[in-house]
Amino acid sequence: MANRITREQVQHVAGLAKLEFTDAQLDAFTPQLDDIIGLFETLSEVDTTGVEATSSVSDQLNVMREDVADNWGQSEALLKNAPDAARGFIKVPAIIDESEDNE
Amino acid sequence: MNYFNQDLASLHADLVAKKVSAKELTQATLDNIKDTDTKIDAFLNLNEDAALAQAAKIDEAGISDDQPLAGIPVALKDNIVTKGLTTTAASKMLADFKPVYDATVTEKLAAAQMITVGKTNLDEFAMGGSTENSAFKPTKNAWDQTKVPGGSSGGSAAAVASGQVPVALGSDTGGSIRQPASFNGIVGIKPTYGRVSRWGLIAFGSSLDQIGPLTHGVKDNATVLSAIAGHDDHDLTSSTQAVPDFAADLNDATSVKGLRIGLPKEYLADGVSDDVKAAILAAADTYRKLGATVDEVSLPHNKYGVAAYYIIASSEASSNLQRFDGIRYGYRAKDVQNLEDVYVKSRSEGFGDEVKRRIMLGTFSLSAGFYDAYFLKAAKVRTVIMNDFKAILKDHDFIMGPVAPTPAFGLGDEIKDPITMYMNDVLTIPVNLAGLPGLSLPAGFSNGLPVGMQLIGRPFDESTLYRAGYAFEQSTDFHTQLPTLGGQN
Numbered sequence: 001m002a003n004r005i006t007r008e009q010v011q012h013v014a015g016l017a018k019l020e021f022t023d024a025q026l027d028a029f030t031p032q033l034d035d036i037i038g039l040f041e042t043l044s045e046v047d048t049t050g051v052e053a054t055s056s057v058s059d060q061l062n063v064m065r066e067d068v069a070d071n072w073g074q075s076e077a078l079l080k081n082a083p084d085a086a087r088g089f090i091k092v093p094a095i096i097d098e099s100e101d102n103e
Numbered sequence: 104m105n106y107f108n109q110d111l112a113s114l115h116a117d118l119v120a121k122k123v124s125a126k127e128l129t130q131a132t133l134d135n136i137k138d139t140d141t142k143i144d145a146f147l148n149l150n151e152d153a154a155l156a157q158a159a160k161i162d163e164a165g166i167s168d169d170q171p172l173a174g175i176p177v178a179l180k181d182n183i184v185t186k187g188l189t190t191t192a193a194s195k196m197l198a199d200f201k202p203v204y205d206a207t208v209t210e211k212l213a214a215a216q217m218i219t220v221g222k223t224n225l226d227e228f229a230m231g232g233s234t235e236n237s238a239f240k241p242t243k244n245a246w247d248q249t250k251v252p253g254g255s256s257g258g259s260a261a262a263v264a265s266g267q268v269p270v271a272l273g274s275d276t277g278g279s280i281r282q283p284a285s286f287n288g289i290v291g292i293k294p295t296y297g298r299v300s301r302w303g304l305i306a307f308g309s310s311l312d313q314i315g316p317l318t319h320g321v322k323d324n325a326t327v328l329s330a331i332a333g334h335d336d337h338d339l340t341s342s343t344q345a346v347p348d349f350a351a352d353l354n355d356a357t358s359v360k361g362l363r364i365g366l367p368k369e370y371l372a373d374g375v376s377d378d379v380k381a382a383i384l385a386a387a388d389t390y391r392k393l394g395a396t397v398d399e400v401s402l403p404h405n406k407y408g409v410a411a412y413y414i415i416a417s418s419e420a421s422s423n424l425q426r427f428d429g430i431r432y433g434y435r436a437k438d439v440q441n442l443e444d445v446y447v448k449s450r451s452e453g454f455g456d457e458v459k460r461r462i463m464l465g466t467f468s469l470s471a472g473f474y475d476a477y478f479l480k481a482a483k484v485r486t487v488i489m490n491d492f493k494a495i496l497k498d499h500d501f502i503m504g505p506v507a508p509t510p511a512f513g514l515g516d517e518i519k520d521p522i523t524m525y526m527n528d529v530l531t532i533p534v535n536l537a538g539l540p541g542l543s544l545p546a547g548f549s550n551g552l553p554v555g556m557q558l559i560g561r562p563f564d565e566s567t568l569y570r571a572g573y574a575f576e577q578s579t580d581f582h583t584q585l586p587t588l589g590g591q592n
Contacts, residue, residue: 013470016470017463020451032521039410040410040414043407043480057537058296072204078203093441
């Protein structure tokens with residue numbers, strides 16, 4: 001393995017992406033990502049001196065509009081898609097891990 | 104009921120003449136889907152009751168001559184949102200998701216009075232080229248059920264090719280309409296970036312994604328594109344350019360005489376199978392016989408397209424998919440103790456492997472210390488690739504080549520090897536990077552499997568591609584050959 005990316009780096013990136021992997025998954029993913037990053041590095045063969053980056057191919061310019069509040073009247077349908085809801089609100093677990101308070 | 108022998112114009116004539124009612128047509132379509140989908144697995148969800156109710160309403164009002172799509176069934180790739188109808192993106196993350204609004208294309212189809220009969224399978228979040236990355240089931244190729252249908256719009260392509268529906272919509276970020284169209288022997292177009300609104304398309308790579316139709320024939324495809332295209336206030340990247348009636352100038356007099364066509368030598372290079380090369384060279388001869396000139400041209404940076412694409416598309420995906428956090432909608436992991444766990448465990452359990460791989464590649468490419476070397480470099484190479492196309496299209500009306508290096512491969516053959524899978528897109532990806540229109544249409548066979556040809560045009564010049572595609576279709580019989588699947592008798 002060429003070690004373009006280490007197992008520790010993969011874990012670091014997973015943390016940034018809010019993902020977690022088991023040891024077995026890391027064993028499989030690390031060499032795959034390493035190979036793909038190797039493919040990415042072929043881009044260094046292209047001379048891009050003085051070349052502008054392209055981020056959009058749309059022929060439109062940004063258009064501004066008034067910021068007007070609009071009530072879609074669908075709070076019930078929206079809440080039905082929430083994993084957990086009560087009395088018109090989305091329910092989530094406690095933000096602070098209570099076990100930390102005990103220390 | 105199947106759609107092997109009738110184009111949209113003929114279906115429309117039957118509906119107007121009341122030889123068949125919209126309700127009968129819808130019922131027959133739903134019955135045939137239920138009958139054949141045990142083999143094809145193209146559909147994730149049927150819209151039975153609403154479709155029949157809509158058809159009954161259309162029958163009551165009557166269909167007039169100027170409503171060419173009224174009463175005609177259509178299927179939508181399941182990453183296009185449909186109000187009240189489950190939309191999953193083939194992900195466990197959205198297994199129970201019911202959108203509260205319609206995508207702009209969904210609204211436009213409804214305005215044209217087309218009848219949405221169901222939602223088709225795809226690679227999860229449109230990431231893949233075989234539909235094997237669906238969290239629910241793999242779809243099968245219409246011609247050989249041991250082969251993949253291509254992807255990511257594999258469900259839409261197989262549904263049209265097997266005669267389940269006359270029209271389906273797909274989405275194409277790096278080839279996801281054109282490659283499955285090619286693998287299934289039908290017609291598919293990725294329109295110019297901005298031609299069709301992306302509002303309500305579950306975002307993957309926002310600077311690359313386009314929605315387009317899949318159909319049996321070129322003219323049907325043109326008719327449907329005109330119906331779904333146009334500027335939309337909800338999508339600021341959608342173009343204000345006028346939308347032509349693309350089908351209007353397709354007739355017996357449609358000609359390619361005097362057109363200049365470029366055939367890039369890189370499109371017939373190593374890795375492209377002999378049968379595919381032979382089909383494209385034969386197509387070039389057909390165009391010469393029809394009075395066009397075909398020149399060898401070069402896209403010298405084509406081979407860097409895959410690397411640039413997987414950086415850019417994955418970066419955009421990693422950003423777009425941040426919204427799936429287990430809070431407001433979608434999958435939430437059980438037994439989580441705090442908010443961080445909701446995010447991490449919901450995402451880790453809700454996303455499949457390919458989606459995680461892309462999120463990882465994108466997050467890496469955008470992360471501190473790597474941004475310049477990866478993301479920024481890819482965005483510059485994108486400019487270089489665009490300039491290659493511009494140089495050719497300055498004095499050529501369009502570019503021709505294969506869609507994919509090979510015909511459909513076997514189910515399970517490539518899914519374990521991401522790089523091999525990524526390289527399948529080498530001929531379609533650059534077109535998305537450059538934002539150009541690309542039309543895929545049948546151009547031959549290899550061991551009984553369809554081979555597709557790709558026509559690439561100037562921005563917003565889908566008209567020339569349709570004309571050239573139609574002229575080719577009139578002079579060949581590839582599009583009249585059909586899979587030996589049940590229902591056609």
